[in-house]
Amino acid sequence: ISDSFDLLKVLKREELLKNHPEFWWPSKNDFEILIGAILTQNTKWTNVEKSLENLKNLNFLSLESLSEADLLVLTNAITPSGFKNQKSKRLKLLASNILEEFYDFDNFCENVSREWLLNQKGIGQETADAILCYACHQDMMVVDKYTQKLVSFAGFEFESYEDLQAWCEYGINENLDKIFELYGYEIPLNKIYCRFHGKIVEFMKNNKLK
Ligand SMILES: Cn1cnc2c(N)nc[n+](C)c21
Numbered sequence: 001i002s003d004s005f006d007l008l009k010v011l012k013r014e015e016l017l018k019n020h021p022e023f024w025w026p027s028k029n030d031f032e033i034l035i036g037a038i039l040t041q042n043t044k045w046t047n048v049e050k051s052l053e054n055l056k057n058l059n060f061l062s063l064e065s066l067s068e069a070d071l072l073v074l075t076n077a078i079t080p081s082g083f084k085n086q087k088s089k090r091l092k093l094l095a096s097n098i099l100e101e102f103y104d105f106d107n108f109c110e111n112v113s114r115e116w117l118l119n120q121k122g123i124g125q126e127t128a129d130a131i132l133c134y135a136c137h138q139d140m141m142v143v144d145k146y147t148q149k150l151v152s153f154a155g156f157e158f159e160s161y162e163d164l165q166a167w168c169e170y171g172i173n174e175n176l177d178k179i180f181e182l183y184g185y186e187i188p189l190n191k192i193y194c195r196f197h198g199k200i201v202e203f204m205k206n207n208k209l210k
Contacts, residue, residue, distance in 0.1 A: 001154040004171030005178065008196050012182065016202040017195060024198025025134040031105050032061055033135040037127050038091055039081040050080035063105050066095035090122035109136040125161045133193055141168045141193040146204035172196065 001007050017024055027033045032052060039048045054077035055061050060069050075088035097120060102108035117128035132140040143164045151164065158164040172179065172192055180186050 003174070004168045004196075005175040006171070007151070007154065008172065008179070008192075008199075009182065011196070011199040011203055014199070014203065016199045016206070020198060020202070023134065023191060023194040024201075025194065027134075028056075029061075030109060030135045030137075031063065034094075034105075034131055035061065035066075035091065037130040037135065038087055038094070038122065039078060040130075041083070041087070041122075041127060043082040047081045051078040054078065054080070063095050063099055066091060067099055086122065090120075094120050094123075112136060114140070129165070133190065133197070137190050139189045139193065141165055141172070142197045143168055144197075144201075147197070147200050150200055150204060168196070169193075 001010065020026070025033055025036070027036065035055065036048050036052060039051050052061075055074075058069075058073065058077055060066050060074065060077065066074070069092060071088060071092065074092065075084045078084050078087055078091075081087065098105065098108045098112075101116070102111060112132070114128055114132060117123050117131060118125070123131075126142060126144050129140045129142045132138040133142050143161060147168065148158070148164060151158070151167070156167065158167060172189070176189070179192060
């Protein structure tokens with residue numbers, strides 16, 4: 001493996017996303033992805049699904065209902081995904097900040113910047129990029145511990161999140177024409193990033209590389 005395009009090719013052969021949605025992240029709508037990106041911090045995805053189910057049953061899956069939600073009820077609803085007191089406060093604050101700054105969710109997705117997200121309490125680089133990539137469909141590759149570990153097996157060590165992210169994005173952008181051939185159509189860059197990150201997560205979850 002000499003670049004991230006080689007890594008994508010190797011992962012693509014494993015058909016890791018066969019039983020997954022086209023963009024990998026399972027959701028009914030983009031707003032749910034925003035919530036899921038916060039809830040998935042430091043917990044297993046299966047726990048996030050339980051919290052999302054609770055939020056759905058309480059009709060909290062909208063900006064307005066989340067910003068007006070009773071904190072105690074919200075905190076209780078997201079118990080399955082851990083850190084409930086921190087995450088409930090942050091979700092309410094994020095929802096009201098989005099309403100105040102962007103008026104509605106679609107406008108937020110169109111115009112939010114990575115900096116604005118990073119300035120929100122409880123949102124770090126990985127969460128910000130997951131929101132930008134999967135909820136807002138911007139051309140931003142999500143990297144994480146799984147990515148770091150997988151590329152280290154290919155002999156690459158990176159000092160920072162940005163360096164790892166740059167390595168992943170560079171190899172893709174340098175080989176777009178070959179990727180269009182591989183997929184058989186001009187697959188949008190955002191979709192390549194969504195699927196590439198999804199393949200890495202699924203590979204590392206299935207293979208438990210030590
Ligand atoms: C959306 N999403 C975020 N993190 C995930 C994970 N670890 N495993 C599976 N999925 C679907 C995930």
